[in-house]
Amino acid sequence: MLRRALVRAGLVGPAWMILACFAFAGLWVLIRLSSKELHPFAIVVWRNLFGLILLLPMLLMNPGLVIWGRMPAHLRRAASGVIATFATFYAVSTAPLATVLAINYTAPLFATIGAVLFLGERIRGYRTAALLVGFAGMLIVLRPGATPMSLGLWAAIVSALSTAFSLVAIKALTGTDDPRAVAAWSFILTTPVSILIALPFWTWPSAQLWPLLIGMGACAAVGQLALSRAFAAADASAVMPFDFVRFGLITLAGILFFGERQDLLTLVGGAIILGSTIFIAARERLGRAKTPSVASPDT
Numbered sequence: 001m002l003r004r005a006l007v008r009a010g011l012v013g014p015a016w017m018i019l020a021c022f023a024f025a026g027l028w029v030l031i032r033l034s035s036k037e038l039h040p041f042a043i044v045v046w047r048n049l050f051g052l053i054l055l056l057p058m059l060l061m062n063p064g065l066v067i068w069g070r071m072p073a074h075l076r077r078a079a080s081g082v083i084a085t086f087a088t089f090y091a092v093s094t095a096p097l098a099t100v101l102a103i104n105y106t107a108p109l110f111a112t113i114g115a116v117l118f119l120g121e122r123i124r125g126y127r128t129a130a131l132l133v134g135f136a137g138m139l140i141v142l143r144p145g146a147t148p149m150s151l152g153l154w155a156a157i158v159s160a161l162s163t164a165f166s167l168v169a170i171k172a173l174t175g176t177d178d179p180r181a182v183a184a185w186s187f188i189l190t191t192p193v194s195i196l197i198a199l200p201f202w203t204w205p206s207a208q209l210w211p212l213l214i215g216m217g218a219c220a221a222v223g224q225l226a227l228s229r230a231f232a233a234a235d236a237s238a239v240m241p242f243d244f245v246r247f248g249l250i251t252l253a254g255i256l257f258f259g260e261r262q263d264l265l266t267l268v269g270g271a272i273i274l275g276s277t278i279f280i281a282a283r284e285r286l287g288r289a290k291t292p293s294v295a296s297p298d299t
Contacts, residue, residue, distance in 0.1 A: 013234025023223035050217020095152030102270030137272030
């Protein structure tokens with residue numbers, strides 16, 4: 001009944017996006033808590049492993065989800081996902097949460113630039129203006145020269161760049177593949193690689209940390225699945241505005257759980273960045289409606 005009501009209201013995509021926001025906010029809190037004992041790279045392994053365990057029953061009960069012919073696309077998604085995950089976990093463990101998220105919001109902006117450089121897409125004046133505004137927002141957040149650039153902040157920038165490629169891959173895959181398969185393959189392909197990368201930093205977790213690690217895997221699995229379903233159910237322009245829920249949740253978590261003090265410029269910069277990505281997504285949607293043969297950068 002709830003699903004039918006959401007379908008009638010055109011809110012299926014936004015509903016999945018909001019669920020993803022809560023899942024990813026919970027994931028970030030658990031990352032920060034776990035990083036007090038484990039290296040961030042070791043935490044990535046447990047995130048992937050428990051997420052994979054939780055999604056395996058779904059794959060076993062639905063063998064038709066596996067489409068081997070799409071493996072090259074899944075590998076591209078996994079490659080960018082590995083870099084994004086390791087960079088994000090390191091940034092979340094060492095830098096202010098709201099600042100990391102504000103930088104991460106630039107991923108769609110980097111994706112737009114990548115589409116122009118590597119896919120030969122033409123960029124119009126309004127997209128150029130939105131990109132400039134978005135990167136101005138990132139400068140407001142980082143304030144080069146006024147605030148030191150820590151390794152955590154550099155990791156957040158690397159995360160945004162790699163997430164840009166991951167977002168493009170997700171959107172391309174959800175156009176042909178079941179969203180459940182997109183989420184599951186991201187864990188299947190990245191888990192072995194993450195183990196190899198984390199070996200030099202490996203320590204076993206204590207008994208009291210296991211519930212946090214299991215919860216982290218659950219949040220990651222739910223978040224990936226919900227994000228894939230959000231993009232499959234609606235255009236990016238319809239779901240991206242709801243991603244600001246994540247900004248509010250993570251900012252609040254940083255204040256309540258970790259005593260972070262958020263300055264106004266970080267919040268303003270984050271809002272500017274997200275606003276510019278929403279504007280680009282909305283204008284691209286209008287462009288596709290007028291010229292159906294032209295592909296958008298997120299397909």
